[in-house]
Amino acid sequence: ETGVTQTPRHLVMGMTNKKSLKCEQHLGHNAMYWYKQSAKKPLELMFVYNFKEQTENNSVPSRFSPECPNSSHLFLHLHTLQPEDSALYLCASSQDPRGNYGYTFGSGTRLTVV
Amino acid sequence: DQQVKQNSPSLSVQEGRISILNCDYTNSMFDYFLWYKKYPAEGPTFLISISSIKDKNEDGRFTVFLNKSAKHLSLHIVPSQPGDSAVYFCAASVMNYGGSQGNLIFGKGTKLSVKP
Numbered sequence: 219e220t221g222v223t224q225t226p227r228h229l230v231m232g233m234t235n236k237k238s239l240k241c242e243q244h245l246g247h248n249a250m251y252w253y254k255q256s257a258k259k260p261l262e263l264m265f266v267y268n269f270k271e272q273t274e275n276n277s278v279p280s281r282f283s284p285e286c287p288n289s290s291h292l293f294l295h296l297h298t299l300q301p302e303d304s305a306l307y308l309c310a311s312s313q314d315p316r317g318n319y320g321y322t323f324g325s326g327t328r329l330t331v332v
Numbered sequence: 333d334q335q336v337k338q339n340s341p342s343l344s345v346q347e348g349r350i351s352i353l354n355c356d357y358t359n360s361m362f363d364y365f366l367w368y369k370k371y372p373a374e375g376p377t378f379l380i381s382i383s384s385i386k387d388k389n390e391d392g393r394f395t396v397f398l399n400k401s402a403k404h405l406s407l408h409i410v411p412s413q414p415g416d417s418a419v420y421f422c423a424a425s426v427m428n429y430g431g432s433q434g435n436l437i438f439g440k441g442t443k444l445s446v447k448p
Binding site: 220222224249253258259260261263266274308310320321322323324325326 | 334336338341366368373374375376377378381421423435436438439440441
């Protein structure tokens, strides 16, 4: 365990379903991120939250809706997804930076849209 | 357009030899670079980093070299071990004024296989 926990680990959903991905960290970090990893593509930044405030939305379609109720929890709400949204969704957190920069990643949620 | 490029999708190395993973970037504003390692079914884990004020950073078997003029960095693993077999991601960021970390931009990754 890295200190960043993602649930569920695997998710299969239909295109008309609504589901949510959950991310939790108790590292005292103030920034949290959603990344998408598709096959043969770089990790793509989706959303950034700093101190619970969304600071970046990287042109993500509205069928992905993030929520950050506090600095320890981050959700990604999914609805009416497409098969091409099937990917590994990674959550990460980081301290408000000084010093040793880097993100701590969770293990990811493997999402399959059918 | 990719700002961080890892042009080799895979690399195979014999145990005990050196592994060299390469990364190129296009954004001259990047001033902090990181390497992450990812095993299957796990998230990436931080491996080593380097600031643009340095050209080398070493941590045990891992050394990262930065060539700013060429916008190139490399990760050297010596000696390579079978447990090093993983996907290695290069990442870069721009340190905003005041020391805030810019968002990390990742490459596609290079899959390293170390054969016994």
